[in-house]
Amino acid sequence: MDADAIIIGAGACGLMCAVQAGYLGKKVIVLEKNEKPGAKILISGGGRCNYTNQFTTAEQFISENPHFIKSAFNQWTVGDTISFFETYGIEGKEKTLGQLFPDDKNAKDVVEVFTATCADLGQEIRTKADVKVIEILADGFKVTYEKNGKTITLKSEKLVIASGGLPIPKMGATDFALRFARKNNLKIIETAPALVPLTITGKDEEWFAQLSGNSVFCEVSNDEISFEENILFTHWGLSGPAILQISSFWRRGEVINLNLLPNENIASLVDGERKSNGKTLLSTLLNRFYTKKLTDALGKFLPLEKPVASLTKTEIESISKTIHEFKVKPAGDKGYDKAEVMRGGIDTNEISSKTLECKKIPNLFFGGECLDVTGWLGGYNFQWAWASGFVIAQNI
Numbered sequence: 001m002d003a004d005a006i007i008i009g010a011g012a013c014g015l016m017c018a019v020q021a022g023y024l025g026k027k028v029i030v031l032e033k034n035e036k037p038g039a040k041i042l043i044s045g046g047g048r049c050n051y052t053n054q055f056t057t058a059e060q061f062i063s064e065n066p067h068f069i070k071s072a073f074n075q076w077t078v079g080d081t082i083s084f085f086e087t088y089g090i091e092g093k094e095k096t097l098g099q100l101f102p103d104d105k106n107a108k109d110v111v112e113v114f115t116a117t118c119a120d121l122g123q124e125i126r127t128k129a130d131v132k133v134i135e136i137l138a139d140g141f142k143v144t145y146e147k148n149g150k151t152i153t154l155k156s157e158k159l160v161i162a163s164g165g166l167p168i169p170k171m172g173a174t175d176f177a178l179r180f181a182r183k184n185n186l187k188i189i190e191t192a193p194a195l196v197p198l199t200i201t202g203k204d205e206e207w208f209a210q211l212s213g214n215s216v217f218c219e220v221s222n223d224e225i226s227f228e229e230n231i232l233f234t235h236w237g238l239s240g241p242a243i244l245q246i247s248s249f250w251r252r253g254e255v256i257n258l259n260l261l262p263n264e265n266i267a268s269l270v271d272g273e274r275k276s277n278g279k280t281l282l283s284t285l286l287n288r289f290y291t292k293k294l295t296d297a298l299g300k301f302l303p304l305e306k307p308v309a310s311l312t313k314t315e316i317e318s319i320s321k322t323i324h325e326f327k328v329k330p331a332g333d334k335g336y337d338k339a340e341v342m343r344g345g346i347d348t349n350e351i352s353s354k355t356l357e358c359k360k361i362p363n364l365f366f367g368g369e370c371l372d373v374t375g376w377l378g379g380y381n382f383q384w385a386w387a388s389g390f391v392i393a394q395n396i
């Protein structure tokens with residue numbers, strides 16, 4: 001045997017698993033197809049890495065089996081993530097909504113924590129190692145990978161698949177885990193891009209495109225859930241944190257609702273303005289909350305140049321509907337090239353929630369994004385990747 005375990009993928013889960021296994025004196029070899037480990041960590045949070053969220057609970061995850069992650073999150077908590085990085089000189093700073101970023105460091109430092117610690121612990125990370133085949137043996141696994149045109153095989157008793165999900169193929173993302181699962185009759189929950197911008201085409205396209213670059217604080221909702229954060233208009237549709245959040249819950253053909261003024265009631269604002277200065281134009285009132293460009297664009301639906309005192313009851317009702325119940329029917333999403341995560345994945349019912357071992361294939365473990373565990377935007381996905389890496393390390 002070449003190591004106690006082979007880990008496929010030097011992403012967030014695989015790297016944490018290698019370090020934690022090293023603490024326990026277990027020798028692993030990590031195989032990574034990219035030239036460098038941690039590609040997605042490096043680009044995460046705009047290069048700053050939103051590495052966890054202080055308010056993480058099972059509620060911020062989408063999965064067919066919502067209880068699955070609870071055991072892993074009990075074994076490795078947000079506090080564990082915070083102290084782990086503190087040990088290596090990375091202090092967390094909350095940006096917003098519990099999202100922790102390294103205070104005076106960045107994503108590169110986060111990756112270095114893992115590469116340096118793996119080196120210290122004697123854990124080997126082999127890069128440019130593209131795993132092609134896994135053979136299940138009576139006493140373990142044979143893993144075949146290609147590196148610089150050569151075919152190399154390794155054997156180990158335990159195997160960890162932490163090869164991630166489908167987003168951003170040009171950064172090394174593969175369907176390796178899903179293909180392996182399919183071949184071995186493990187159920188897969190249908191996958192789709194998530195935390196992804198939404199596109200608008202057809203008759204509404206021009207209206208949205210004219211607002212490209214403008215952002216506004218909104219409540220974005222569908223029948224299932226709502227999020228209050230910014231949305232960003234782009235020349236092809238909608239992006240920004242609130243849109244990325246709802247995209248994980250959006251299904252093709254569905255209409256989403258934008259409340260363009262979630263912390264106010266436009267009818268009450270009009271009423272108040274009527275009492276203080278009835279001559280105020282509706283446009284002047286709206287410009288207090290929106291960019292001029294957005295107010296002007298809303299002129300397609302609203303009598304902007306009317307003084308508030310002369311607005312009729314019907315007009316106020318219609319203004320209220322436009323501002324608080326602005327309906328959008330996205331045409332689609334920007335796909336895996338722009339998605340931050342994958343929804344769906346290997347069915348968690350195939351996996352032990354306590355150990356993350358595959359129930360049908362003993363000594364094989366799955367962690368991170370390849371499983372049907374999809375976090376909201378805000379550091380939740382890394383918390384899952386770290387937690388699953390830790391749990392697997394205890395069991396390999």
Ligand code: FDA
Pocket residue numbers: 008009010011012013014031032033034037038039040041043044045046049050051052129130131132162163164165167168171172173174176339340341367368369370378379380381382383385
């Ligand atoms: P990950 O994708 O990190 O690693 C899998 C590794 O396996 C890759 O390095 C890949 O090259 C390798 N691999 C695949 N197939 C292979 C094969 N056949 N052989 C060898 N290696 C193979 N989350 C968050 O919590 N906070 C944030 O700030 C962000 N920001 C963010 C920005 C962007 C642009 C994206 C795309 C994603 C995020 N995320 C995020 C999500 C986060 O990056 C993601 O959830 C984790 O990286 C998943 O960790 P994994 O280890 O499961 O996969």
